[in-house]
Amino acid sequence: MTIPSQRPRLLLTRHLPDAVEERAARDYDARLNTADTPLSGTDIAAAAAGMDGILCCAGDRLDAASIAALPASVRILATFSVGTDHIDLSAAAARGLTVTNTPDVLTDATADIALLLILGAARRAPEGERMIRAGQWTGWTPTQLLGTHLGGRRLGIIGMGRIGQAVARRAAAFGMTVHYSNRQRLPASLEQGAVFHPDAEDLLGVADVLSLHFPATAETRHWLNAARIERLPPGAIVINTARGSVVDDTALIAALRSGRLAAAGLDVFENEPNLNPAYRDLPNTFLLPHLGSATVDTRNAMGFRALDNLDAFFAGRTPSDKIV
Ligand code: 8YV
Numbered sequence: 001m002t003i004p005s006q007r008p009r010l011l012l013t014r015h016l017p018d019a020v021e022e023r024a025a026r027d028y029d030a031r032l033n034t035a036d037t038p039l040s041g042t043d044i045a046a047a048a049a050g051m052d053g054i055l056c057c058a059g060d061r062l063d064a065a066s067i068a069a070l071p072a073s074v075r076i077l078a079t080f081s082v083g084t085d086h087i088d089l090s091a092a093a094a095r096g097l098t099v100t101n102t103p104d105v106l107t108d109a110t111a112d113i114a115l116l117l118i119l120g121a122a123r124r125a126p127e128g129e130r131m132i133r134a135g136q137w138t139g140w141t142p143t144q145l146l147g148t149h150l151g152g153r154r155l156g157i158i159g160m161g162r163i164g165q166a167v168a169r170r171a172a173a174f175g176m177t178v179h180y181s182n183r184q185r186l187p188a189s190l191e192q193g194a195v196f197h198p199d200a201e202d203l204l205g206v207a208d209v210l211s212l213h214f215p216a217t218a219e220t221r222h223w224l225n226a227a228r229i230e231r232l233p234p235g236a237i238v239i240n241t242a243r244g245s246v247v248d249d250t251a252l253i254a255a256l257r258s259g260r261l262a263a264a265g266l267d268v269f270e271n272e273p274n275l276n277p278a279y280r281d282l283p284n285t286f287l288l289p290h291l292g293s294a295t296v297d298t299r300n301a302m303g304f305r306a307l308d309n310l311d312a313f314f315a316g317r318t319p320s321d322k323i324v
Contacts, residue, residue, distance in 0.1 A: 008052040008314045009073075013039050013060050016080065017296065020303025024055065027311065041066025048074050053313070055306050058083055059272070064091035076313050078306040081293075082106055085216040085243060089324050099324040100309035104162065105301035106293035111166030113292045114211055114241045117265025118155075118171070120286040121237050122209070123147040124263070127283055148208075148237065148262060151175030156207025158200055159214030159242070160186055167211055168194055179206050204231035209239065216243035226251035235262045241292050244269035249276040256282050267292050 010028035012021065015036035024030040031051065033039070039047060041061045048054055049071050056062060058081040067088055076098040077087060084101055092099050120126060124147045131137045131145075155171045157164045160182035168178045169192065178194035180186075181203045185196045197203035204210070210232060214220055224238065225248040232238075238261060240247055249270055255261040263284040269275035272290060279285050293302060309319035 008310075009050055010310065011044070011048050011051045011054045013044055013047070013054065013056045014080075016055070016303050017299050019300050020307065023304065023307055027307070028053075042069060045069035045071070052076070053078065053310055055080060055303075055310065056087075057081060058086055060086055062087045062092075064088045067091040067095055067097070070095075070097075076100070076310065076319075078309050078313075078319075080302050080306050083215060083243060084323060085245075093324045097324065098313055098319065098322060100306065100313075100319045100321040101323055102302040102305040103321060105305050106298050107162045107166050109295050109298040110163050110241055110292040111170055113267055113288065114163070114167045114213075114239055114265075115170045115174075117239045117241065117267060117286055117288070118150070118209055118211070118237070119174075121239065121263040121265035121284075122150055124284075126286045148235070150209075152177070153208040154179055154206050156180070156203045156210045157194075158203065158210070158212050160194075161213060163241070164211075164213035165190060167213065168192065171209075176209070179203055201228070201231065204228055205233070207236060208233055209237045211239040212242045212246055214242060214246065216245045220246050222246070222248040222251075224248060224252065226254070229255045229261065232261065234260065237262050238264045239266075240264070241267045244272060244275070249279070253278045253282065256284055 007029045010024060011031045012024060012033055015034055021032055038059060041063055044060060045066055051074055053076040054074060055078050077092060078100045079087065080102060082101050082103045087099060089099060124145045128145050151174065153176055155176045155178050157168055157178065157180040160180040171178055179197060180194050181197045181200035223246045229251055238252060252264060253276060256264055265286040267288040268290055279287060293299060309321050312319040
Protein backbone atom coordinates (compact mmCIF):
# COMPACT_ATOMS: atom_id res chain seq x y z
CA MET A 1 0.00 0.00 0.00
CA THR A 2 1.19 3.55 -0.66
CA ILE A 3 0.99 5.19 2.72
CA PRO A 4 -0.55 8.67 2.45
CA SER A 5 1.13 11.45 4.44
CA GLN A 6 -1.78 11.47 6.87
CA ARG A 7 -2.94 7.96 7.64
CA PRO A 8 -6.71 7.34 7.45
CA ARG A 9 -8.39 7.06 10.84
CA LEU A 10 -9.92 3.64 11.38
CA LEU A 11 -12.18 2.32 14.14
CA LEU A 12 -12.00 -1.43 14.88
CA THR A 13 -15.21 -2.29 16.72
CA ARG A 14 -13.87 -5.55 18.24
CA HIS A 15 -10.55 -7.03 19.29
CA LEU A 16 -9.19 -8.77 16.18
CA PRO A 17 -6.29 -11.27 15.92
CA ASP A 18 -2.92 -9.73 16.82
CA ALA A 19 -1.52 -9.89 13.27
CA VAL A 20 -4.58 -8.02 12.00
CA GLU A 21 -4.42 -5.33 14.68
CA GLU A 22 -0.67 -4.92 14.10
CA ARG A 23 -1.22 -4.30 10.39
CA ALA A 24 -4.13 -1.95 11.11
CA ALA A 25 -1.99 0.03 13.59
CA ARG A 26 0.89 0.16 11.09
CA ASP A 27 -1.12 1.48 8.16
CA TYR A 28 -3.88 3.47 9.87
CA ASP A 29 -4.43 5.84 12.70
CA ALA A 30 -6.30 2.98 14.36
CA ARG A 31 -8.64 3.11 17.33
CA LEU A 32 -8.62 -0.44 18.76
CA ASN A 33 -11.08 -2.10 21.12
CA THR A 34 -8.51 -4.21 22.97
CA ALA A 35 -10.97 -4.91 25.82
CA ASP A 36 -13.32 -6.35 23.16
CA THR A 37 -16.32 -4.58 24.66
CA PRO A 38 -19.40 -5.34 22.52
CA LEU A 39 -20.69 -2.03 21.14
CA SER A 40 -24.27 -1.15 20.25
CA GLY A 41 -24.96 0.76 17.04
CA THR A 42 -25.19 3.95 19.10
CA ASP A 43 -21.85 3.16 20.81
CA ILE A 44 -20.21 2.60 17.41
CA ALA A 45 -21.51 5.93 16.13
CA ALA A 46 -20.04 7.66 19.22
CA ALA A 47 -16.71 5.78 19.01
CA ALA A 48 -16.46 6.70 15.31
CA ALA A 49 -16.12 10.43 16.02
CA GLY A 50 -13.38 11.73 13.71
CA MET A 51 -12.94 8.36 11.93
CA ASP A 52 -12.66 7.87 8.16
CA GLY A 53 -13.63 4.20 8.20
CA ILE A 54 -14.91 1.39 10.41
CA LEU A 55 -13.80 -2.24 10.49
CA CYS A 56 -16.88 -3.86 12.01
CA CYS A 57 -18.03 -7.41 12.80
CA ALA A 58 -21.10 -9.59 12.45
CA GLY A 59 -22.49 -8.87 15.92
CA ASP A 60 -22.48 -5.10 15.35
CA ARG A 61 -26.01 -3.96 14.67
CA LEU A 62 -25.61 -1.22 12.08
CA ASP A 63 -29.26 -0.52 11.40
CA ALA A 64 -30.63 2.57 9.65
CA ALA A 65 -30.68 4.63 12.86
CA SER A 66 -27.05 3.75 13.72
CA ILE A 67 -25.93 4.53 10.18
CA ALA A 68 -27.75 7.87 10.30
CA ALA A 69 -25.92 8.62 13.59
CA LEU A 70 -22.43 7.98 12.14
CA PRO A 71 -20.22 11.04 11.85
CA ALA A 72 -20.00 12.50 8.32
CA SER A 73 -16.25 11.73 8.25
CA VAL A 74 -16.95 7.95 7.99
CA ARG A 75 -16.93 6.84 4.35
CA ILE A 76 -16.49 3.06 4.50
CA LEU A 77 -17.72 0.08 6.55
CA ALA A 78 -15.50 -2.95 6.05
CA THR A 79 -17.10 -5.92 7.77
CA PHE A 80 -15.02 -8.81 9.12
CA SER A 81 -17.58 -11.34 7.84
CA VAL A 82 -19.05 -12.66 4.63
CA GLY A 83 -22.59 -12.08 5.94
CA THR A 84 -23.90 -8.53 5.80
CA ASP A 85 -27.30 -8.96 7.44
CA HIS A 86 -26.17 -6.84 10.41
CA ILE A 87 -25.81 -3.80 8.15
CA ASP A 88 -28.73 -1.93 6.62
CA LEU A 89 -27.25 -1.87 3.13
CA SER A 90 -29.96 0.43 1.72
CA ALA A 91 -29.31 2.98 4.45
CA ALA A 92 -25.56 2.69 3.82
CA ALA A 93 -26.05 3.18 0.07
CA ALA A 94 -28.39 6.14 0.59
CA ARG A 95 -25.75 7.72 2.80
CA GLY A 96 -23.04 7.17 0.17
CA LEU A 97 -21.05 4.74 2.35
CA THR A 98 -18.98 1.99 0.76
CA VAL A 99 -19.54 -1.46 2.32
CA THR A 100 -17.19 -4.43 1.85
CA ASN A 101 -17.19 -8.01 3.22
CA THR A 102 -14.76 -10.98 3.34
CA PRO A 103 -15.89 -13.76 0.98
CA ASP A 104 -13.81 -16.81 -0.09
CA VAL A 105 -11.39 -16.90 2.83
CA LEU A 106 -13.86 -18.53 5.24
CA THR A 107 -15.42 -21.01 2.80
CA ASP A 108 -13.40 -24.06 3.85
CA ALA A 109 -13.52 -23.37 7.59
CA THR A 110 -17.31 -22.97 7.49
CA ALA A 111 -17.76 -26.08 5.35
CA ASP A 112 -15.61 -28.01 7.83
CA ILE A 113 -17.89 -26.93 10.68
CA ALA A 114 -20.95 -28.00 8.65
CA LEU A 115 -19.40 -31.47 8.27
CA LEU A 116 -18.55 -31.56 11.96
CA LEU A 117 -22.21 -30.83 12.71
CA ILE A 118 -23.46 -33.42 10.21
CA LEU A 119 -21.20 -36.10 11.67
CA GLY A 120 -21.82 -35.15 15.28
CA ALA A 121 -25.59 -34.92 14.90
CA ALA A 122 -25.83 -38.14 12.86
CA ARG A 123 -23.57 -40.13 15.19
CA ARG A 124 -24.93 -38.64 18.45
CA ALA A 125 -21.50 -37.36 19.48
CA PRO A 126 -22.83 -34.77 21.95
CA GLU A 127 -24.89 -37.41 23.79
CA GLY A 128 -21.86 -39.68 24.05
CA GLU A 129 -19.64 -36.86 25.25
CA ARG A 130 -22.16 -35.78 27.88
CA MET A 131 -22.52 -39.39 29.06
CA ILE A 132 -18.78 -39.71 29.66
CA ARG A 133 -18.44 -36.28 31.30
CA ALA A 134 -21.37 -37.05 33.63
CA GLY A 135 -19.73 -40.33 34.68
CA GLN A 136 -22.75 -42.23 33.33
CA TRP A 137 -20.99 -44.52 30.88
CA THR A 138 -21.29 -48.00 32.31
CA GLY A 139 -19.69 -49.74 29.36
CA TRP A 140 -20.13 -50.69 25.73
CA THR A 141 -23.43 -52.25 24.69
CA PRO A 142 -24.54 -53.47 21.24
CA THR A 143 -27.39 -50.97 21.10
CA GLN A 144 -25.90 -47.89 22.76
CA LEU A 145 -26.40 -44.51 21.07
CA LEU A 146 -27.07 -45.94 17.62
CA GLY A 147 -26.99 -43.15 15.07
CA THR A 148 -27.60 -42.54 11.39
CA HIS A 149 -25.16 -43.97 8.83
CA LEU A 150 -24.18 -41.23 6.37
CA GLY A 151 -22.98 -43.39 3.44
CA GLY A 152 -25.75 -43.70 0.86
CA ARG A 153 -27.89 -41.03 2.53
CA ARG A 154 -29.02 -37.93 0.64
CA LEU A 155 -27.70 -34.51 1.60
CA GLY A 156 -29.96 -31.63 0.56
CA ILE A 157 -28.15 -28.31 0.23
CA ILE A 158 -30.21 -25.16 -0.05
CA GLY A 159 -28.00 -22.43 -1.51
CA MET A 160 -25.15 -23.78 -3.62
CA GLY A 161 -22.75 -20.85 -3.40
CA ARG A 162 -19.11 -21.13 -2.33
CA ILE A 163 -19.84 -22.70 1.06
CA GLY A 164 -22.62 -24.99 -0.23
CA GLN A 165 -20.27 -26.34 -2.90
CA ALA A 166 -17.50 -26.92 -0.36
CA VAL A 167 -19.93 -28.85 1.85
CA ALA A 168 -21.02 -30.92 -1.17
CA ARG A 169 -17.41 -31.91 -1.95
CA ARG A 170 -16.81 -33.02 1.62
CA ALA A 171 -20.11 -34.92 1.91
CA ALA A 172 -19.37 -36.82 -1.31
CA ALA A 173 -16.21 -38.16 0.35
CA PHE A 174 -18.45 -39.66 3.05
CA GLY A 175 -20.49 -41.47 0.40
CA MET A 176 -23.48 -39.15 0.54
CA THR A 177 -25.55 -38.36 -2.54
CA VAL A 178 -25.82 -34.60 -2.95
CA HIS A 179 -29.03 -32.85 -4.01
CA TYR A 180 -29.20 -29.07 -4.22
CA SER A 181 -31.40 -26.13 -4.85
CA ASN A 182 -30.08 -22.76 -5.97
CA ARG A 183 -31.34 -19.71 -7.83
CA GLN A 184 -29.43 -20.97 -10.86
CA ARG A 185 -28.27 -24.40 -11.84
CA LEU A 186 -24.48 -24.74 -11.63
CA PRO A 187 -22.34 -25.74 -14.63
CA ALA A 188 -21.53 -29.47 -14.63
CA SER A 189 -17.91 -28.77 -13.64
CA LEU A 190 -19.10 -27.27 -10.34
CA GLU A 191 -22.12 -29.53 -9.92
CA GLN A 192 -19.86 -32.60 -9.63
CA GLY A 193 -22.78 -35.00 -10.03
CA ALA A 194 -25.09 -33.28 -7.54
CA VAL A 195 -28.78 -33.45 -8.45
CA PHE A 196 -30.36 -30.04 -9.12
CA HIS A 197 -33.89 -29.27 -7.89
CA PRO A 198 -35.29 -26.09 -9.46
CA ASP A 199 -37.83 -25.96 -6.64
CA ALA A 200 -36.45 -26.08 -3.09
CA GLU A 201 -39.77 -27.53 -1.89
CA ASP A 202 -39.11 -30.67 -3.98
CA LEU A 203 -35.62 -31.01 -2.58
CA LEU A 204 -36.99 -31.22 0.95
CA GLY A 205 -38.65 -34.56 0.23
CA VAL A 206 -35.30 -36.27 -0.44
CA ALA A 207 -33.14 -34.54 2.18
CA ASP A 208 -32.14 -37.13 4.78
CA VAL A 209 -29.77 -34.39 5.92
CA LEU A 210 -30.71 -30.79 5.14
CA SER A 211 -28.00 -28.11 5.24
CA LEU A 212 -28.81 -24.42 4.86
CA HIS A 213 -26.41 -22.10 3.02
CA PHE A 214 -28.26 -18.97 2.00
CA PRO A 215 -28.15 -15.41 3.38
CA ALA A 216 -30.48 -13.99 6.00
CA THR A 217 -32.81 -11.42 4.46
CA ALA A 218 -36.36 -10.26 5.15
CA GLU A 219 -37.53 -12.85 2.56
CA THR A 220 -35.64 -15.79 4.08
CA ARG A 221 -36.64 -15.11 7.70
CA HIS A 222 -37.97 -18.37 9.24
CA TRP A 223 -37.65 -20.09 5.86
CA LEU A 224 -37.42 -23.49 7.52
CA ASN A 225 -40.87 -23.49 9.09
CA ALA A 226 -43.30 -26.21 10.24
CA ALA A 227 -44.70 -26.82 6.74
CA ARG A 228 -41.24 -27.29 5.22
CA ILE A 229 -40.07 -29.51 8.09
CA GLU A 230 -43.14 -31.67 7.41
CA ARG A 231 -41.85 -32.28 3.86
CA LEU A 232 -38.54 -33.75 5.11
CA PRO A 233 -38.22 -37.55 5.36
CA PRO A 234 -39.03 -38.89 8.86
CA GLY A 235 -35.88 -38.95 10.98
CA ALA A 236 -34.12 -36.27 8.91
CA ILE A 237 -31.30 -34.16 10.31
CA VAL A 238 -31.16 -30.35 10.02
CA ILE A 239 -27.86 -28.42 9.87
CA ASN A 240 -27.53 -24.64 10.04
CA THR A 241 -24.24 -22.77 9.62
CA ALA A 242 -25.81 -19.80 7.81
CA ARG A 243 -27.82 -17.52 10.12
CA GLY A 244 -30.22 -18.39 12.94
CA SER A 245 -33.02 -16.23 11.60
CA VAL A 246 -33.59 -18.52 8.59
CA VAL A 247 -35.02 -21.17 10.94
CA ASP A 248 -38.33 -20.99 12.83
CA ASP A 249 -37.03 -22.17 16.21
CA THR A 250 -40.47 -23.08 17.57
CA ALA A 251 -41.13 -25.41 14.63
CA LEU A 252 -37.67 -26.99 14.72
CA ILE A 253 -37.79 -27.55 18.47
CA ALA A 254 -41.24 -29.18 18.22
CA ALA A 255 -40.01 -31.55 15.49
CA LEU A 256 -36.87 -32.47 17.48
CA ARG A 257 -38.92 -33.03 20.61
CA SER A 258 -41.49 -35.25 18.90
CA GLY A 259 -38.88 -37.35 17.10
CA ARG A 260 -40.16 -36.25 13.69
CA LEU A 261 -36.56 -35.13 13.12
CA ALA A 262 -33.68 -37.23 14.43
CA ALA A 263 -31.31 -34.39 15.26
CA ALA A 264 -30.11 -30.88 14.49
CA GLY A 265 -26.60 -29.45 14.29
CA LEU A 266 -26.60 -25.70 14.79
CA ASP A 267 -23.72 -23.19 14.74
CA VAL A 268 -25.93 -20.09 14.48
CA PHE A 269 -29.04 -18.94 16.31
CA GLU A 270 -31.67 -16.28 16.16
CA ASN A 271 -30.87 -13.53 18.64
CA GLU A 272 -27.34 -14.75 19.46
CA PRO A 273 -26.13 -15.32 22.12
CA ASN A 274 -29.59 -15.57 23.69
CA LEU A 275 -30.69 -18.68 21.83
CA ASN A 276 -34.02 -20.34 22.49
CA PRO A 277 -33.29 -22.22 25.77
CA ALA A 278 -35.25 -25.29 24.63
CA TYR A 279 -32.33 -26.17 22.32
CA ARG A 280 -30.13 -26.70 25.36
CA ASP A 281 -32.54 -29.17 26.96
CA LEU A 282 -32.98 -31.40 23.91
CA PRO A 283 -30.67 -34.46 23.79
CA ASN A 284 -30.66 -34.53 19.99
CA THR A 285 -29.10 -31.12 19.34
CA PHE A 286 -25.42 -30.51 18.61
CA LEU A 287 -24.83 -26.86 19.44
CA LEU A 288 -21.78 -24.71 18.66
CA PRO A 289 -21.27 -21.01 19.49
CA HIS A 290 -20.91 -19.59 15.94
CA LEU A 291 -17.54 -21.21 15.24
CA GLY A 292 -17.90 -21.34 11.45
CA SER A 293 -14.81 -19.29 10.67
CA ALA A 294 -13.04 -19.74 14.01
CA THR A 295 -9.55 -20.89 13.03
CA VAL A 296 -6.41 -18.78 13.44
CA ASP A 297 -5.63 -18.91 9.72
CA THR A 298 -9.16 -18.03 8.69
CA ARG A 299 -9.64 -15.15 11.13
CA ASN A 300 -6.26 -13.71 10.07
CA ALA A 301 -7.26 -14.05 6.43
CA MET A 302 -10.61 -12.35 7.11
CA GLY A 303 -8.86 -9.44 8.82
CA PHE A 304 -6.31 -9.07 6.03
CA ARG A 305 -9.07 -9.21 3.43
CA ALA A 306 -10.97 -6.45 5.23
CA LEU A 307 -7.75 -4.38 5.39
CA ASP A 308 -7.07 -5.04 1.68
CA ASN A 309 -10.49 -3.56 0.95
CA LEU A 310 -9.81 -0.56 3.17
CA ASP A 311 -6.36 -0.04 1.60
CA ALA A 312 -7.89 -0.06 -1.89
CA PHE A 313 -10.63 2.36 -0.87
CA PHE A 314 -8.26 4.89 0.72
CA ALA A 315 -5.90 4.59 -2.26
CA GLY A 316 -8.79 5.67 -4.49
CA ARG A 317 -9.43 2.23 -6.02
CA THR A 318 -12.59 0.10 -5.95
CA PRO A 319 -12.26 -2.54 -3.21
CA SER A 320 -12.50 -6.06 -4.62
CA ASP A 321 -15.27 -7.00 -2.18
CA LYS A 322 -17.38 -3.88 -2.56
CA ILE A 323 -21.06 -4.70 -1.99
CA VAL A 324 -22.39 -1.16 -1.83
C1 8YV B 1 -17.78 -14.91 11.28
C2 8YV B 1 -19.84 -15.41 9.80
O1 8YV B 1 -17.07 -15.56 12.25
O2 8YV B 1 -18.56 -14.30 8.18
C3 8YV B 1 -19.66 -14.54 8.60
O3 8YV B 1 -20.68 -14.09 8.05
O4 8YV B 1 -20.90 -15.79 10.10
C4 8YV B 1 -18.73 -15.90 10.68
O5 8YV B 1 -18.05 -16.92 10.04
C5 8YV B 1 -18.38 -13.74 11.92
O6 8YV B 1 -19.25 -13.13 11.08
C6 8YV B 1 -17.30 -12.79 12.41
O7 8YV B 1 -17.65 -11.44 12.25
